[in-house]
Amino acid sequence: MMHPLNCACPDCDLLLSLPAGSSRRQRYCPRCNASLGSGRGSFPALASTALAGLILFFPAVTLPLMRFTLAGQSDNNSVWEGIADLWQQGFPLLAVTVMVCSLLAPLVQLLVCFSIACCVQLSRFPAYYPSLLKIANTAKHWSMLEVYAIGILVAYVKMMGDGDVTILSGCYCLAAVMVCAILSEQLFDNDHAWAAWQQGKAP
The missing domain is CATH 2.30.30 (SH3 type barrels.)
Structure with a gap:
C-alpha cells in the first residue's frame, strides 16, 4: 500500500x-x-561542496582581496575590513546589510547544507532537522555573495586607469566560496531531504 x-x-x-x-x-x-x-541533487556532492566552502570561508573574508598602488603608495583591504570601514565612516545600516548578505547568510547556508547532507547520508535525523531545512530555504534568499563579487569587479575596472591593481589570494578564495555556495544551492534537493526525514521517522 x-x-x-x-x-x-x-x-x-x-x-x-x-x-x-x-x-x-x-x-x-x-x-x-x-x-x-x-530537483536532482546529490547529497554526497553537497557535503563535499559545502565543506570546501566552509574551509575556504575564513581566508576568503580575512585575506586581502586587491592591492592598489598609486604614486608609490599601496593599500589593500579584506571583506571584513571593508565592513568595519563602512561602520567607522558612519554607514552602520549599510555595514550590517553587507555583513548579513555577504558573510552571515553564505556561512549559514554552507553550514546548514553540510549538516543536512551529513544527516541524510548517515540516516540520523535530530529533532531540529526540520528547522535546518527551513533555515536552508531562508538563507539562500539572503545569500548575495555574487553581488559583492560584482562590486569587486566593478572597483577593479575603475581603479585600473588610476594606478596598478593586483589581485591577491583573498579574491581567489572569495571566488571559490561563491562557486561553492552556488553549487550547494543547486545540489540541495529540498524534496529529497524531507522524504529522507519522513522515511527515517517511519517505524
Missing part, C-alpha cells in the same frame, strides 16, 4: 501531503503557487 508523500513548499515552507504515486513536477503550492518540482 502506497502512503501519501509529505513534502514542503520550497518558498513558503508549507507542509503538504500529496496523493500516493503522484508527481511533484506538475504540482504547485496552494498558498504561494510555487512549483513543487523535485
Whole structure:
C-alpha cells in the first residue's frame, strides 16, 4: 500500500501531503503557487561542496582581496575590513546589510547544507532537522555573495586607469566560496531531504 508523500513548499515552507504515486513536477503550492518540482541533487556532492566552502570561508573574508598602488603608495583591504570601514565612516545600516548578505547568510547556508547532507547520508535525523531545512530555504534568499563579487569587479575596472591593481589570494578564495555556495544551492534537493526525514521517522 502506497502512503501519501509529505513534502514542503520550497518558498513558503508549507507542509503538504500529496496523493500516493503522484508527481511533484506538475504540482504547485496552494498558498504561494510555487512549483513543487523535485530537483536532482546529490547529497554526497553537497557535503563535499559545502565543506570546501566552509574551509575556504575564513581566508576568503580575512585575506586581502586587491592591492592598489598609486604614486608609490599601496593599500589593500579584506571583506571584513571593508565592513568595519563602512561602520567607522558612519554607514552602520549599510555595514550590517553587507555583513548579513555577504558573510552571515553564505556561512549559514554552507553550514546548514553540510549538516543536512551529513544527516541524510548517515540516516540520523535530530529533532531540529526540520528547522535546518527551513533555515536552508531562508538563507539562500539572503545569500548575495555574487553581488559583492560584482562590486569587486566593478572597483577593479575603475581603479585600473588610476594606478596598478593586483589581485591577491583573498579574491581567489572569495571566488571559490561563491562557486561553492552556488553549487550547494543547486545540489540541495529540498524534496529529497524531507522524504529522507519522513522515511527515517517511519517505524
